Amino acid sequence: METQSTIIPEAVSTAAAGARRAELFSPYMQFAKLRIRARYTLASSGVRPLTMKRLLELAGGGPRLEELALNSAGDYGYVPLQAALARKAGVKEENIVASTGCSLANHLAFAALLEPGDEALIEAPAYELMESTARFLGARIRHFERRHEEGYRLDPDRIAQAMSPATRLIVITNLHNPSGALAEPEALREIGRRARRQGTYVLVDEVYLEMDFDRRQPSAFTLGDNFIVTSSLTKAYGLGGLRCGWIVAPAEMARRMWRLDDLFAATAVHVGEQLSVVALEHLEAIAADSRALLERNRRLLDRFLDAHPELETLRPPMGTIVFPRLRGAADAGPWLERLRSEYEVSLGPGAYFGAPAHFRLGIGGETTELEAGLERLGKALEKSSRHKAEG
Numbered sequence: 001m002e003t004q005s006t007i008i009p010e011a012v013s014t015a016a017a018g019a020r021r022a023e024l025f026s027p028y029m030q031f032a033k034l035r036i037r038a039r040y041t042l043a044s045s046g047v048r049p050l051t052m053k054r055l056l057e058l059a060g061g062g063p064r065l066e067e068l069a070l071n072s073a074g075d076y077g078y079v080p081l082q083a084a085l086a087r088k089a090g091v092k093e094e095n096i097v098a099s100t101g102c103s104l105a106n107h108l109a110f111a112a113l114l115e116p117g118d119e120a121l122i123e124a125p126a127y128e129l130m131e132s133t134a135r136f137l138g139a140r141i142r143h144f145e146r147r148h149e150e151g152y153r154l155d156p157d158r159i160a161q162a163m164s165p166a167t168r169l170i171v172i173t174n175l176h177n178p179s180g181a182l183a184e185p186e187a188l189r190e191i192g193r194r195a196r197r198q199g200t201y202v203l204v205d206e207v208y209l210e211m212d213f214d215r216r217q218p219s220a221f222t223l224g225d226n227f228i229v230t231s232s233l234t235k236a237y238g239l240g241g242l243r244c245g246w247i248v249a250p251a252e253m254a255r256r257m258w259r260l261d262d263l264f265a266a267t268a269v270h271v272g273e274q275l276s277v278v279a280l281e282h283l284e285a286i287a288a289d290s291r292a293l294l295e296r297n298r299r300l301l302d303r304f305l306d307a308h309p310e311l312e313t314l315r316p317p318m319g320t321i322v323f324p325r326l327r328g329a330a331d332a333g334p335w336l337e338r339l340r341s342e343y344e345v346s347l348g349p350g351a352y353f354g355a356p357a358h359f360r361l362g363i364g365g366e367t368t369e370l371e372a373g374l375e376r377l378g379k380a381l382e383k384s385s386r387h388k389a390e391g
């Protein structure tokens with residue numbers, strides 16, 4: 001696939017073609033901020049947010065909030081957080097760059113790796129921010145396909161064919177957003193091997209791999225020395241508000257990212273850093289809470305998908321998201337609008353990911369809300385099928 005974006009609507013592409021950088025925006029983030037909420041929100045991609053009370057319960061008490069320091073001692077990274085993140089990722093502290101959520105982690109990693117005119121080779125369908133961020137930094141965009149018919153698996157040959165001598169960075173999400181597909185470590189390793197031959201890095205956003213609660217899958221960072229990994233506590237633990245994200249990178253590159261971060265976040269919110277340490281020290285209890293929720297919710301999802309053959313859906317082994325295709329529709333958008341206005345259910349339009357016949361369904365909400373939302377979604381699907389049958 002060539003450079004013209006199918007993911008970013010025209011306004012952004014126009015800006016990229018020479019208009020002002022300040023006019024760039026993220027259509028997906030606008031949706032996420034302004035349009036995601038409905039009475040039954042099935043469009044969110046993470047586990048439902050924890051309250052501070054629940055976080056402290058799961059942490060067995062935690063610190064007294066009034067005793068938290070407001071200001072840190074300075075330096076690059078808060079030492080206890082660096083130590084906790086390094087322990088969690090199984091790497092040295094010199095490999096960790098703490099950041100403001102996985103969003104800024106991605107931005108910072110891209111900024112450290114991409115010079116204007118470099119090429120970023122991005123999966124399609126993709127999390128739209130990957131593309132707008134690379135574009136903002138002046139990169140040229142190419143895509144490689146992850147096909148619905150192939151279970152969205154990574155095909156190293158297809159990726160190698162899509163690379164050019166200017167490809168500086170390959171961008172992958174694992175689990176894949178939007179489909180939830182789990183990447184095969186062997187495929188990732190092979191992609192890394194081929195990229196390395198021409199000095200290309202592979203960035204793997206593992207924010208959804210946090211839902212591999214038993215840690216059966218290796219982090220891509222262990223698969224070769226040209227891998228950079230990003231993640232956060234947002235999706236798997238309901239802790240997005242802490243904005244605890246990080247990059248795992250080779251030490252020299254990590255140092256470069258810390259220096260570059262002086263131009264971005266400069267310093268972190270220290271209260272957030274301290275609460276992130278609390279969360280990381282009790283991550284097992286928090287993960288158990290998420291896991292119990294997702295096990296209940298996955299059973300509801302399976303039952304729902306079994307009953308609805310009008311949806312074609314890859315069922316990944318873990319995670320919070322699936323990406324059904326609405327059979328017979330080239331563009332599910334108008335139907336999703338009706339679903340929202342008539343049934344008060346929100347889903348993530350596939351158009352934001354470059355796949356308009358699909359929608360992203362998130363199962364990380366409270367079980368009662370998911371159950372009611374799926375019931376309404378089922379009614380809407382049945383009504384559409386009846387209409388179709390009646391001609």
Ligand SMILES: Cc1ncc(COP(=O)(O)O)c(C=O)c1O
Pocket residue numbers: 045100101102103104127173177205207231232233234235240244245
């Ligand atoms: C692939 C991916 N990376 C990063 C993020 C953002 O994560 P955070 O809230 O930690 O910034 C998202 C959120 O939707 C995502 O889907």
